[in-house]
Amino acid sequence: MRGATTTRRRGLAALGLAVALLAGGCAGGLEPAAPGPGVVDRTSAPSGPSAAAPSATPAPGTAPGSALAALEALPVKGRAPKTGYSRDQFGPAWADVDHNGCDTRNDILARDLTGTATEPGTHDCVVLSGVLADPYTATTIDFLRGQTTSTAVQIDHVVALSDAWQKGAQQLDGEVRRQLANDPLNLLAVDGPTNSGKGDGDAATWLPPNKAFRCQYVARQVAVKQAYALWVTQAEHDAIENVLSRCPDQSLPAGGPAPVVEPSAPDEPDAEGPFATCAEAQAAGAAPVRRGDPGYSSRLDRDGDGVGCE
Template identity: 40%
Template sequence: MRFARSAAVLAALVFSTTAHAAPAAAAPADRVTLPVRDALAQLPLRTEDRTGYERTKFRLWVDADKDGCNTRAEVLKAEAVIAPAQGPRCALSGGEWYSPYDDRYILGRGGVDIDHLVPLAEAWDSGAFAWTAKEREAYANDLGDDRALIAVSAASNRSKADQDPSTWLPPTTGYRCQYVTDWVADKMRWGLSIDTAERAALTDVLSRCPNVPVAVTPAR
């Protein structure tokens, strides 16, 4: 499992798209592959505006494939280092997860959060304010690209909150190249913009990282 590896190994990987078990809610488009710095250069630059944002405008944790497990459970199952036991109505117990943000292993799902790599509020600021409710639901439950939703420690997720890379980066420095590369890929996938401070932070981190190719299937 990708997140079960050490931070040092993660930093050396070539980052590519693989999918969780459930399909994306949006119809797929043609796949695009670019070096990450070129992908960053193509992201539109706009001033962000949080006017009108409410978390409830993004419907969370749906069961898109009707298998009894919602989005949160699907990510927990997909990213477990040691698989949890699954009971009736997809009740999960036990299991172990690796949190790449702070290089920790976590026993039991109680200490694990599912992080939206690009937070919901940041997505709103960057273009989701203009989306339909269905598009926002698809974003909030994106299982079509395993960079979008990540099982991490609750502590690191709450430290990050709704910040972008200009004000928050993972404490594990060896993971930062993957983090910002995935951030660029996720914004590219959803056609989201970046602001000036965000672009400067991404450019700075990526200047010290391999210019790896990122493969993205646009979600809208």
């Protein structure tokens, strides 16, 4: 009997070891595939990153393939320290990553502006003038290249590079970061002052003043973060989810042509409502609150400069 008991104990121990090894093997994850280069084709719609989208089971009522479904597949983590961040970590500004002879800034101007004129002798690369239907403000802006006029139109990184750095990009290869900084999927020509006001904010702290464009805007952020294996914070996730709840069938952009700009929606409070007081905004960590931010209202902006609770 003792020999049988010992044999049975040894068998159980071996079985337990096999189960543990099997569980350990299943727990490991695959490293996300590095995204392919973004390419701007000046004669057709530019393509976005080629990384495959992570698979996930959408929440009930969520359309498969929608931005909302993709959002639910993104990891939710805290913001990493900004230590070590600099623009140089993403390569030279406006590199010619697609080797078409034109830098990325001029590629995006050529894509997003209409009625463009280019400088002779530059192979139609340097955009001298054009008209922008600005997606952030739903206004029309005349662009004129010049030392004091070019800044009227800026090229926005929809997912700010600093934000990307703090949410996974510092773990990416330097070449992949260079692609991220020049990927047409992550770039839009927009109103300069509005872009400057955005800074490096994510969806939890900044949304375009043109409410009609917000669904497209956050969908583009989700697409970029999906393609480059970046994460979102809980506050960012909730802010994007709040926007997409109003357009649950919003699809992910694929880097295509300039977005369609619709008239701005009436200036009404967001669904969650503006902050009642600056003390409330400060307690929520949202101050200062800029025009277009969730929680902004004119009563918080006493001097009318578009920034409340300064």
